[in-house]
Amino acid sequence: MSDRAMHATVDDVAALAGVSTATVSRCLNAPDRVLPATRKKVMEAIRTLNYSPNFGARALASRRTGIIGAVVPTLENAVFAHGIDAFEHALPEGKFALLVASYGYDPQREREQIEALVARGADGLLLVGFDRDPAIYEWLAIRKVPYVLAWACGDAHPYAGFDNVAGIVAMVRLVLDLGHRNISMLSGLTAGNDRARNRLEGARALLAEKGLSFRGVAEVPYGLENGARAFAELMADRAVTAVVCGNDVLAAGALRAAHRMGLRVPEDVTITGFDDIDIASITFPELTTVRVPHKRMGQEAATLLQHLIDRKSGQSILLPTKIVARGTHAPPPSYKNV
């Protein structure tokens, strides 16, 4: 046994069990390659010595850490918190651990976080969206670090996600079908954020197709207050009868602003969200929004990433979104007077 009250090592265990260190190692990493009898001896020695393998040594020798990194804009956004939670649950119990880093929507910081995780020995990465400096993808390729992108889709990289354009198009179509023609959009910041950008541009494209365009567009950072403030500005244009929001938090902020402005929803104005997070069913009235399968996405991403890590074939997966029609949509006011 090593002197002092230090941690036991394989050597200690091997000595106590009367086997070689190789056998001890096998008991831990490939139990079926050792006789049940000797395995029993070894496991007993492990228990009595209170042994647990040294992480650094294991990583150094095996060239893998069992650590998976996830780099998200922020955990404050329920969308990512839930996705990460599901992702983590889908990781095999003892095999992997999840290293989480956030970058506050700052591309430069995202890059640093990615590098930090790889430096920490991450076996694979979960990233959000496709938008990032090509140099990052090259760097990842050189390092041979597998990754999966989520919350979006595309064919340039492996992903488990959904089509933001399809989602917003379905929603705008609903609003148009209700009869709205004076529509504004309350979007999240689109710079370096393909999810926000696709939602905004997707909506814009559909309108253009119908020969229409937005009455107004606001681009604001994530946050309740930002949504509320921007909504007030958008509604300064009294012609507007519907405000399509890029995410549920902005929509919730808009809804709160509407209440405070004395506007009735949906009688006076239609407000729609995107994501269908918890708050969407807490607002009053409950929010009409686009449901995204965050949970399932997290699971699928975990599965795909493991395949890539094991060098097995991995198939990107596109999940469907769905309109959840609740209480914040209605025909425009003018229709009621017809």
Add this chain to the structure above:
Amino acid sequence: MSDRAMHATVDDVAALAGVSTATVSRCLNAPDRVLPATRKKVMEAIRTLNYSPNFGARALASRRTGIIGAVVPTLENAVFAHGIDAFEHALPEGKFALLVASYGYDPQREREQIEALVARGADGLLLVGFDRDPAIYEWLAIRKVPYVLAWACGDAHPYAGFDNVAGIVAMVRLVLDLGHRNISMLSGLTAGNDRARNRLEGARALLAEKGLSFRGVAEVPYGLENGARAFAELMADRAVTAVVCGNDVLAAGALRAAHRMGLRVPEDVTITGFDDIDIASITFPELTTVRVPHKRMGQEAATLLQHLIDRKSGQSILLPTKIVARGTHAPPPSYKNV
């Protein structure tokens, strides 16, 4: 240079820079202990070789990983998502990375997660609350793994948190002062959860002190639906004029149920929350709740844990909670008829 297109090692860098590996190592870990001139040479070699230190080797030799583990009940609860987010931001940029694990409020799984993180070489741990098998604390002590507890307070362990009892007591006092006497409590599950238990028992104790007791008590798992359902059951007792909830999500669920039951809030029934997460200001009316400084707590926890890891003195810190009086409280209906 190592053969193939493998990653460069210290040896490669040392060779290219014309120095020893020791000097390369120093440049990375104690730059001031090397002459600016040689440092420049080394850094250049590092850049051209695209070198980055091997994590396992570093951990093995230095006996520290720079990884900090956080074990929370779930990331789905905004309280923990925000706290973790703040905690992570407060960690020195390149020095530490955060390993996150969740256990879905299952004590057995929490234990496994703690062990997994320690096995992954975590230099320190962030845990939630005090309630857990003493064996875990002993195990941690043997392994000499520093930890900080949050979202609660106590003198048995280092913590950065707040007093759940004081928080709920202030709230119940407010409700009592409004004139309510027929109060029910909608609590989270208290088994193995000292935060929920302290909130429930703290409230109960205050009532007892006033010679009162709850009309009814419901204990339900975290979740909007659970809150809604339990609220409906609690209100089956028509005498109840106030429902104190153990957290904001349960309160939001209760509020939604109230709407659907045709109850006016706060005219017909007072509903209060705890935590002051985002949803508290999205409900209609906005929720009267207990504000907890999640962000500050995350930061303080990070600071304290780093001190403990560096074997410096660390002082537990108790953060204050505060009543946020918004729109869901009012005197009981009977008062209006007086």
Add this chain to the structure above:
DNA sequence: TTGTATGCGTTATCAC
């Protein structure tokens, strides 16, 4: 099935 011996890439302890 089990044991032997070597390599993994850094850090740290010495001398110089």
Add this chain to the structure above:
DNA sequence: GTGATAACGCATACAA
């Protein structure tokens, strides 16, 4: 300030 060199603890070809 810098250089040689010995740990660090485990995994894994290879041999038996």
